[in-house]
Amino acid sequence: MVGPSRPQFVLFGSSIVQFSFSNGGWGANLADIYARKADILVRGYSGWNSRRALAVLEKVFPKDAALQPSLIIVYFGGNDSMGAHPSGLGPHVPLPEYVENMRMIATYLKDLSDTTRIVFLSTPPVDEALIKKNQSQFLSDLVRTNEICGKYSEALIELCREMDLKVIDLWTAMQKRDDWLTSVFTDGIHLSAEGSQIVTEEILKTLKEAEWEPSLHWKSMPTEFSEDSPYDLVLSDGKRTFNPSDWSFHRKIQWE
Template identity: 75%
Template sequence: MQIFKKFSQLSIFYSEYVSFPYPHATTVKKAHKCTINHCLLHSHLVSSHASHKFVSSGGKPAGGEGDGAGAEMVGPQRPQFVLFGSSIVQLSYANGGWGAILSDVYARKADIVLRGYYGWNSRRAVQVLHQVFPKDAATQPSLVIVYFGGNDSMGPHSSGLGPHVPLPEYIEHMRSIAVHLQSLSDTTRVIFLSCPPVNEAKVREGVSGIFSELVRTNELCRQYSEACIELCQEVGVKVVDLWTAFQKRDDWLTACFTDGVHLSAEGSEIVVEEILKVLKGAEWEPSLHWKSMLTEFGDDSPYDLVAFDGKTTLNPSDWTFHRAIQWD
């Protein structure tokens, strides 16, 4: 059975096969390129067992009274994922950023909470750690993703001012953050992001005449990245090695940044891919990978879209074909 939708002024690019994670559809073969202007947007091949329990004669859902009966409600207890860090975090909703991508991927599954602070280092982070993550909070986050180190790793200024934090002090601050977050609850999980590389030439070009004695080098980024990874291994925190992940791309210098430091959409996609790898591979109970998590109010309903046969409905709760990338 084919279900067609009409949209206008849209261009959708598809390739190969995508498996949709809702239980009512088989794999969909996508055309390599489909440009849509007042034409068919998409077709789903729905298997014979995909028909819902609802029919045009007014039948009610099996297993309960009325629509929504038996629905699993997350409501106010929907899991929270907190993004805590410096500008890489604060800007994660801009320009196709990784925070925005995670919000899309985890729609109706978890709330992505932004706690990003432009220009901050680990020293400032530990000063407010107990305010941002109080131990007596009514609800503790299910996941905290932490990024500090880019500003810490900048060279020291002769005045003693500025964001630089010596490496040994940075390690202890990150240890304090890890220990505190781990103590919030038995089910609060933590992922650290290590320092990515930077485009040194682009950084120098962008800050010339603006900042005094700004030193940002890949050698310093590497040192702080390695220190972060070693600390995580020591304290049992999952870590994403952004230093290595970015440099797997031959064009990382030009593709991954907007200004040599902050992330482009392509750089953010790398961050999301690496985070999801960690979440998929982690042996956490419950799992925090999006495919394993409950979709809020995901039950079938007679108010869902009516199928091609004019009698049954199709549950769109977990449709993901709107995404440019089908995240695993």
């Protein structure tokens, strides 16, 4: 552990989380946006479903940890929503079990601390044609349709409404783009830079609108070591300095 201690944002989920620092990913976007404000920690596990996530929850988020996360962003559902494989293997989790698994995950995370905030990401859409083009023989027997993804997405959204939790409807947000089929994926499932930008924008919008104290939106959070230094440049009026910590504004001006 290095200091000073910062708020911790943990990204917990399957491959869309594990790969979130690749291809202009949304995890990398958040790490850039929250530079000198919060530490972005990735706990992503490719191929995992809600069943396996639930089994290791106490290891990933121990209740006796000295420091609990300020924010946990949770994503499971893409693998759960895949159809059952004829062999009996594969990540499929029936919808009722998926909902109960996510309920137990949410309940556990809510109990970590009074200041731990939670945001769920719903199952995004998929490009069925591109998936079939890239599938191996084993995966070709797995059914993965946009319609089924939509059902798992809606089920999670309904659960979060019931539990008064923040949830981002990725299934709808991505399909608002006219060119979503050709722009938001790398392989029909995982996200391109354009897809990750949508995720980033939706997360920032949610954090900005949340009535949390303290706010976790980047513009509201203090910047580490932001005080003026004798080494800062003095501006032409002789009264103000140009503090390098303000560079973050110029780098992140695209984000709200």
